[in-house]
Amino acid sequence: MSAKILLVFGFCVGALLAQNKVVRDASAPLSEDENIVHALSRLTWGARPQDIAAVKAVGLSAWIEQQLSADPATDTELSENISRFKTLGRTFNEINQLAADGDQGQRDRMRQRASSELKQATVLRALHAQAQLHEVLADFWRNHFNVDVSKESVALTATHYEERALRPHIFGKFADMLTATAHHPAMLVYLDNALSRRPPPRSDLRMIERRVRRQTGSAEAAREQVEIARQSGLNENYARELMELHTLGVDNGYTQKDVTEVARAFTGWSVDFSAKEGTGFSYKEDMHDTEPKVVFGKGLQEGRREDGINEGEAVLKRLCAHENTAEFIAKKLTRWLVNDTPPAAVISAAKETFRTTKGDLRAVVKTIITHADFNSREHFMAKFKTPFEFVVSALRVTDATVVDANAVVEAVDNLGLRIYGMEDPTGWAETAEAWRDPGVMALRWRFALALSRGTLRGVVIPPAWFSALPADPLELGAVLAARVVPQGLGPATASVVERLVFQRVSTGKASDAAGRDALAKDLVGVLLGSPEFQQQ
Helix, strand or coil: CCHHHHHHHHHHHHHHHHCCCCCCCCCCCCCHHHHHHHHHHHHCCCCCHHHHHHHHHHCHHHHHHHHHHCCHHHCHHHHHHHCCCCCCCCCHHHHHHCCCCCCHHHHHHHHHHHHHHHHHHHHHHHHHCCCHHHHHHHHHHHHHCCCCCCCCCHHHHHHHHHHHHHHHHCCCEHHHHHHHHHCCHHHHHHCCHHHCCCCCCHHHHHHHHHHHHHHHCCHHHHHHHHHHHHHCCCCCHHHHHHHHHHHCCCCCCCCHHHHHHHHHHCCCEEECCCCCCCCCEEECHHHCCCCCCEECCEECCCCCCCCHHHHHHHHHHHHHHCHHHHHHHHHHHHHHHCCCCCCHHHHHHHHHHHHHCCCEHHHHHHHHHCCHHHHCHHHCCCCECCHHHHHHHHHHHCCCEECCHHHHHHHHHHCCCCCCCCCCCCCCCCCHHHCCCHHHHHHHHHHHHHHHHCCCCCEECCHHHHHCCCCCHHHHHHHHHHHHCCCCCCHHHHHHHHHHHHHHHHCCCCCCHHHHHHHHHHHHHHHHCCHHHHEC
């Protein structure tokens, strides 16, 4: 990167810190064009220049309805594009069968292949899917129900998890998605429930108590050892995250006692990959805690014969019907689609829709994106792109051809977000403060210039994208800004663009076709790295 371009990008760092969004009249309603830009920025992975015209042609309301009813299965071009990924959607055993009769090295390579193909498919779907809203929500839910492919068998089960536990329910019932994740080996292994088992029987606990009393003479020490033994084998990770992250929210309507009781209800929900058929989910009766349980002050058995599957499913049903779940999901979706500080009116409306429709996710999303407050100016360009959003939107706005999707995966990784690679069950941060940092931004600007100059491995901006640009270098900045940042530039970024054009023109470096081409590419890099392009 040249010293002058570094100077330009250094100036942009100051612009980013000085202005987090373009200054606009806060009282003015969004114009028709701004409404379209706003919808495309939130409901797609980035607007391409032709998208604005396409939405105008059918009308914004009709386009939103199209996105809400779009069926990804009808996207034959995309399906053909990802059909080369042979591990996609396969079970643990089906993937291992692809390495049948192979040595351990071949099986390890198959594990790496499954993980790589899942990540590549994630990128290509975001880039090319016609059902863009579906893909935006797919990212929300894979982050909400986060699993990490680096843990044990998850690399071999995550691809089936994505295809069968998450994607079929994106516009379906929340309860169905929650139940599918609860039964899936990817989740059960990731959050350790596959290892969770019942405590020792009461006879063993009495024996421990007598022994400790005899050895120590202390009733308190005996009780402590009994409690330790009682918890032996019980793993509360899934139970805690089920309530804290998947349904109710942090410390929102449950106690530590509820966590323990829910963990006991899910003992025996495990995995077994020895059977050739099935996903690998296995209920193991000998691991299940058969003692009565009370969750939220109410028993689970309710007169039925004890059964670990029934108990776990009763917990899921109870959580889905809980008022706090409706509020938590409504708030998270509103934050994802509207603003990091989600408006109360939209949350309230979405919560009511969740409650009255029993968790119909299409209806909840529609409530949010058709709410009057969705198009409020205070939410326009108010969110900050994650690394994945930034990279994909940059590729979409430039109509980039992806020759190697792995290169895009690596680019996102280099910016600090590993697809299916977040160790913490909270998933990746969804709000601006986690991603807006000068050090990280410098990496974004390097990516932007590498993309615009054609030096990014595996990705090419087609020459045709530049071919219709004006010959007059003085017009380049305005034309490219309208393409790349349709919401408009703030004064700081506009000044950077003007200075770059002036510098090239005044030194004669834009006097021929090659010079104008170089200027155009550097301008695109500046615009992609600008504070405005980081907003959505």
